[in-house]
Amino acid sequence: MNLRFNVCLFLAVFVFGISCSKKKQEAFNFVQLCDTQLGMGGYAHDLKTFKQAVVQINEMNPDFAVICGDLVHNASDSSYADFLEIMESFDVPCHVAPGNHDVGNVPNDSSLSYYRKTIGPDYFNFDNKGYSFVVTNTQLWKEDVADESKKHDHWFGETLGAQKAKNAPIFVIGHYPLFLEGPDEEEKYFNLPPAKRAELLGLFKENGVVAYLSGHTHELVINDFEGIQFVSGETTSKNFDKRPFGFRIWEVSTDTIQHHFVPLTDADE
Numbered sequence: 546m547n548l549r550f551n552v553c554l555f556l557a558v559f560v561f562g563i564s565c566s567k568k569k570q571e572a573f574n575f576v577q578l579c580d581t582q583l584g585m586g587g588y589a590h591d592l593k594t595f596k597q598a599v600v601q602i603n604e605m606n607p608d609f610a611v612i613c614g615d616l617v618h619n620a621s622d623s624s625y626a627d628f629l630e631i632m633e634s635f636d637v638p639c640h641v642a643p644g645n646h647d648v649g650n651v652p653n654d655s656s657l658s659y660y661r662k663t664i665g666p667d668y669f670n671f672d673n674k675g676y677s678f679v680v681t682n683t684q685l686w687k688e689d690v691a692d693e694s695k696k697h698d699h700w701f702g703e704t705l706g707a708q709k710a711k712n713a714p715i716f717v718i719g720h721y722p723l724f725l726e727g728p729d730e731e732e733k734y735f736n737l738p739p740a741k742r743a744e745l746l747g748l749f750k751e752n753g754v755v756a757y758l759s760g761h762t763h764e765l766v767i768n769d770f771e772g773i774q775f776v777s778g779e780t781t782s783k784n785f786d787k788r789p790f791g792f793r794i795w796e797v798s799t800d801t802i803q804h805h806f807v808p809l810t811d812a813d814e
Contacts, residue, residue: 570675570714570799576602576610577793577804579760579778582646583628584618586783591618594781594790595631597809603636605807607794608673610637613760613778614644614683614720616664620656625663642680643667644720644761651688668697670704676716676797677708683721683759686741705752715754722759722777725766735762749773755802756795764788765806779806 578598583591602610617624632639641664648667649656660667667682685697708715723742724730732738756774764786768775778793791808
């Protein structure tokens with residue numbers, strides 16, 4: 546009797562552990578902002594458009610917002626203070642990735658330390674309703690930075706593996722797009738080196754990444770690679786393709802992941 550009871554208890558605990566570790570996915574929506582980059586399109590202009598974006602996002606009340614890097618054009622105490630003041634007016638959580646204007650084209654101890662002290666971690670992950678969001682520092686992929694790139698790569702691989710084990714579909718958030726037109730293209734200013742790109746695409750496929758959200762291009766770039774969505778969206782600072790200022794709303798359900806553009810309702814082009 547005791548043996549049977551112990552076996553049943555073990556099975557109950559085991560099944561409960563599995564159900565807890567594999568959270569059921571639920572429907573939700575979130576916002577993708579790109580390149581708020583205070584100072585890129587004119588400092589007063591960019592303050593105004595970022596503030597307007599926050600007003601509209603608060604009215605929509607998504608689960609959260611992400612900003613895909615280049616928070617400011619020139620990283621300084623004053624520009625970051627302005628950025629943080631506006632960001633703190635969100636009624637929903639806002640998660641930010643660093644861009645090249647935030648940590649430098651080639652990050653170093655000084656620029657990384659300044660960003661981490663002023664803004665916060667430059668890479669991290671969070672969960673939402675059964676999905677995982679992995680926020681990266683793409684400058685550590687664009688350039689091989691001593692110690693930092695290796696540490697970032699290790700963290701990224703371990704994090705993806707841990708989320709796969711939980712059966713959590715993964716969104717990766719960064720600044721640099723992996724590619725602009727195709728995965729075999731040459732390296733340019735706006736994409737990542739081919740070898741790193743191939744490595745990342747392999748990790749994406751292996752670990753259940755469903756979408757990669759980025760900025761940097763200042764124009765709309767949408768791609769699909771073996772079912773994985775790649776989206777660099779419109780900015781609130783300056784769009785090279787003359788598209789309106791605005792942001793993207795992502796709608797996640799149990800069987801579809803879609804996004805669409807939301808223009809700012811009060812912004813000078």
